[in-house]
Amino acid sequence: MSTEFDLEALLAARGEERYDLHTRHLNPQLPRMLHTIGFDKVYERAEGAHFWDAEGNDYLDMLAGFGVMGLGRHHPVVRKALHDVLDLSLADLTRFDCQPLPGLLAERLLAHSPHLDRVFFGNSGTEAVETALKFARFATGRPRVLYCDHAFHGLTTGSLSVNGENGFRDGFAPLLPDTPVPLGDLDALARELKKGDVAALIVEPIQGKGVHESPTGYLRAAQELLHRHKALLIADEVQTGLGRTGDFYAYQHEDGVEPDLVCVAKALSGGYVPVSATLGKDWIFKKVYSSMDRVLVHSASFGSNAQAMAAGLAVLSVMEDEQIVARARTTGELLKSRLAALVGEYELLADVRGRGLMIGIEFGRPDSLKLRGRWTMLQAARKGLFAQMVVVPLLQRHRILTQVSGDHLEVIKLIPPLVIDEADVERFLDAFTAVMDDAHSGGGLMWDFGRTLIKQAVAGR
Incomplete structure (x- = not known):
């Protein structure tokens, strides 16, 4: 018979060891840096x-x-939603049914970007980017992805391939076929597109590293160039999305910009549960999931879990109610x-x-x-x-x-x-x-x- 697990007692007994535990068992440079x-x-x-x-x-x-904490820590509405979904004892992650919560959250998210049609739910910003890269390369049949100097899109191998900081890339090659272009440089973008092997350009409307905003008119002009060459525009809104920049998405500050794929994460669960979303156009999703044989060609073990979906729905509700x-x-x-x-x-x-x-x-x-x-x-x-x-x-x-x-x-x-x-x-x-x-x-x-x-x-x- 198992004994009762008492989390509060464990933290009371061992909480003072926090920095020593990290030094011994996790990244040893973190406590060293914090102390310095x-x-x-x-x-x-x-x-x-x-x-x-x-x-x-x-x-x-x-x-x-x-x-991550867009609504701050422990927002009561999001906290209650998580308690509620746990108390419901839902048949979660059976993988052979269609639960309502993912569909409801997708519907709410897509209402903020009506030119997009479908959503894939994952667990992190880098996973949202990985999904977008895979979908763009498959949908276009092309291998190369362009990204901007000084960009940050994540640290797994695919997203690292479009990371504009060499300090993160050093020692992890070979990566995916990729090419950096300066943010705002349409001539450089056009030169790469003329080579005919570009699947997409991925861009942060405002770069997190250094807080550099894309020049006025750049996103729309880049979108037109990309589409002329049958390539896609991917907007990485992992940090800039969900109201951060004073619009729901940062790309919406510029009229006429309609990315083919949009990456969302961080604040979507109110900081409680890992969650991400990759939003995209119908034709892209239908090309990836082209038959019943390909139904699981891209999936995530914890994707669309009930806690993450409930938290996401609560966050969007709070964002609307509290403006x-x-x-x-x-x-x-x-x-x-x-x-x-x-x-x-x-x-x-x-x-x-x-x-x-x-x-x-x-x-x-x-x-x-x-x-x-x-x-x-x-x-x-x-x-x-x-x-x-x-x-x-x-x-x-x-x-x-x-x-x-x-x-x-x-x-x-x-x-x-x-x-x-x-x-x-x-x-x-x-x-x-x-x-x-x-x-x-x-x-x-x-x-x-x-x-x-x-x-x-x-x-x-």
């Missing part, structure tokens, strides 16, 4: 856009679990405009860009001799150290969690839960201003920490 930059915190609970530690200190989340897309647009405009107004005040602050609640803050070479020398020293050690110097005091002194936008980038990316309010915006602005004041004073803890980072960077070479 002072991010080795112990968070006890979370709700909405906030965490609390054991002492009851409140932390503002401007990271949203890399965009989440409009809130992200309004709050994002407030935050971006207030940050942009600081560019002229701080010489280390070079640019503020993005849409909705996906905002990039870029730092650049200062003009004054005193600051220029320190900046040059940091850049010589490792590009990206100044942005890390900003992220650290935001957490250490102001209890605000942020991230550097990518390796060797002097950019901080803000992708908070879409439920942050004006008070949260003011809290971030006050903290960011204080950190900038300290950096421009030429002394203080920031530059002391910079010396620590330089030592780490040099030692890591």
Whole structure:
């Protein structure tokens, strides 16, 4: 007879071992990195856009679990939906029936992109991309996929093939046939399409690495070029979708853009359950699933599971009821405009860009001799150290969690839960201003920490 499993008791007994357990049994570099930059915190609970530690200190989340927590943590509607679906004891994942929840979620999703017809449900953003790549190559009968410089589409072998950062690709070759093109460069796209072997272009309407938006008119012109050469447009909306940029999908900021395939994940389950969706045109799905013999030619063991589908339906319901897309647009405009107004005040602050609640803050070479020398020293050690110097005091002194936008980038990316309010915006602005004041004073803890980072960077070479 099995004994009762007590999760609360297990965490109470072993929770303090968390960093040691990771060091011994998981990626050993994660706890090492967190300790080095002072991010080795112990968070006890979370709700909405906030965490609390054991002492009851409140932390503002401007990271949203890399965009997963679109509605913040533990939204009551999504939480109730998961309790409900478990209590129903559904005959889930029999694989030889058609449950209603996947069809209902597909219907709700497709209502936001009426030019698309069908959905494949998987478990992660990289799996959504893998699905799109497979479908595009099969539907067109062509092997090569184009992607943009500095793109990020995932880390499994297929999605890694269209990853624009060599740091992720190094050591994992050979990958799929692929070719990078600069974001916004239509001439480069046309040159590749003329070779006649291109299945698709995959593109993030706003790149997560560095927060670079596709130029106005680019997506529509690229779509026309692709279709003229019988190739497909794949929109990777894994991070930018579901209201993040102030529209349901980021490609919808540009009139007339109708991708052939759209990849969705991250925020679709409210952060509770792994889930992804690849939306596509009817003819593409019918070509892949062309006969009963091919009914399982592309599938996922946990795809369309009841918990993920219920969470997805609850998330879409909350987004509509609470007008989440409009809130992200309004709050994002407030935050971006207030940050942009600081560019002229701080010489280390070079640019503020993005849409909705996906905002990039870029730092650049200062003009004054005193600051220029320190900046040059940091850049010589490792590009990206100044942005890390900003992220650290935001957490250490102001209890605000942020991230550097990518390796060797002097950019901080803000992708908070879409439920942050004006008070949260003011809290971030006050903290960011204080950190900038300290950096421009030429002394203080920031530059002391910079010396620590330089030592780490040099030692890591």
